[in-house]
Amino acid sequence: MFVQRQYPNIWKYSEVVPLPKVRTPTECREFRPISLLINCGKVAENFLTRHHNKHVLPKISNQQCAYCRGLQTTDAVISTLERWISQLYCKTTKAIEVIYKDFSKAFDSLQPSKLLSALSNMQVPDSIIQPCLDFLDGRQYSAAKSTYIPSRVGVPQGTLLEPLFWLVFSNSYTPDADITMYADDITYSNPLSIS
Numbered sequence: 001m002f003v004q005r006q007y008p009n010i011w012k013y014s015e016v017v018p019l020p021k022v023r024t025p026t027e028c029r030e031f032r033p034i035s036l037l038i039n040c041g042k043v044a045e046n047f048l049t050r051h052h053n054k055h056v057l058p059k060i061s062n063q064q065c066a067y068c069r070g071l072q073t074t075d076a077v078i079s080t081l082e083r084w085i086s087q088l089y090c091k092t093t094k095a096i097e098v099i100y101k102d103f104s105k106a107f108d109s110l111q112p113s114k115l116l117s118a119l120s121n122m123q124v125p126d127s128i129i130q131p132c133l134d135f136l137d138g139r140q141y142s143a144a145k146s147t148y149i150p151s152r153v154g155v156p157q158g159t160l161l162e163p164l165f166w167l168v169f170s171n172s173y174t175p176d177a178d179i180t181m182y183a184d185d186i187t188y189s190n191p192l193s194i195s
Helices: 039-059 073-089 112-121 126-136 161-171
Strands: 013-020 031-036 093-102 139-142 149-151 179-182 185-193
Touching: 039 126, 039 161, 073 093, 073 179, 073 185, 112 126, 112 161, 126 161
Parallel strands: 013 139
Antiparallel strands: 013 031, 093 185, 139 149, 179 185
């Protein structure tokens, strides 16, 4: 597989299982579609993830607190609070403007071409990039008793590569600003000065 830099097509078939986001769901949007993959594909994905991590994780912005070893939600909260406190201690700061951004359907809308560009900018070797892109290309999804449908965008939810791909993608759009990111959530803060 890795010599040819291709991910076998038979491993790209996923059964989509809806997992409820709330206790008693009543609408489709209250379910999270998780992809059940073939076991051989999971082993290959684990291999890809380990090799990818070596090249990618050291280059991820320290503003991202999700999917990075040793960081969690509390780190994002503490980082944000520390920034606000230091901004408020500045004598010219009157208030802090805060903007929260949540990318809707972030993992489902990740585009392979943009991921390729982000991976290339991180100088990840082509021997790692190609199998990862091939992992996304030609994916087929099916729910219970339905035919398989091809998908050209997105990463299957529930896969090991999903968070890693998001880190790469979001890292390419990290502005030089006072932000904290946790997965697909961004908190931007801007101190407002006394005029």
